[in-house]
Amino acid sequence: MGNTPAPDVRIKAWRCQICGEVVFATECPSECPFCGSEAVHIEFANQVTEEPNRPGDFTPEDRHNLETALKAELEDMEKYRVMSKAAPADWMRQAYKRISRQEAEHASIFARLLGVGSPKRKVMLNPPPYGEMARQSVMDELNASAIYEGYAKTTKDARLKVVWRALSTVENNHYILQRFGAH
Numbered sequence: 001m002g003n004t005p006a007p008d009v010r011i012k013a014w015r016c017q018i019c020g021e022v023v024f025a026t027e028c029p030s031e032c033p034f035c036g037s038e039a040v041h042i043e044f045a046n047q048v049t050e051e052p053n054r055p056g057d058f059t060p061e062d063r064h065n066l067e068t069a070l071k072a073e074l075e076d077m078e079k080y081r082v083m084s085k086a087a088p089a090d091w092m093r094q095a096y097k098r099i100s101r102q103e104a105e106h107a108s109i110f111a112r113l114l115g116v117g118s119p120k121r122k123v124m125l126n127p128p129p130y131g132e133m134a135r136q137s138v139m140d141e142l143n144a145s146a147i148y149e150g151y152a153k154t155t156k157d158a159r160l161k162v163v164w165r166a167l168s169t170v171e172n173n174h175y176i177l178q179r180f181g182a183h
Helices: 060-086 090-114 130-154 158-181
Strands: 012-016 022-025 042-044
Touching: 060 090, 060 130, 090 158, 130 158
Parallel strands: none
Antiparallel strands: 012 022, 012 042
16 A cells, blocks of 8 residues: 555646636636636636636627627526436436536626626526427527527627627537537
């Protein structure tokens, strides 16, 4: 048995530039576990010097786009929460639960950018059957990705451009997961 020294593992603090959350890991994660943005948006925590989602002085068009996205993310969060309870396989339930949490984080990002309080969950009182929701969610994610990319092209705000592009990629990843992985 003897005294074996502990491995030299150095945990580092990483911070997502999109959602602002901190992750503790030995290496940079391949994606943010909170919002799903890619590793390119994750830096050492001490290098992110400003709150990533401070309210801004946005144009009326940018503000409208943020409000529209906030509403959509809240609806998607609830849809995936319901799907996480109804999916036929455990791994699918867990995947939908993760997507629901990422959509909640996206809603939180938009709420912070708008300077409004924490978003409230919109409960689905009479959700459609699981299969119908699953089919619709595939197209919803593809549409969200395209819409966010469109917002990125029209905004003049450099910070919003980065956020829209990052979340467009995340929504496209949700589409790919559902289109090719979950069905």
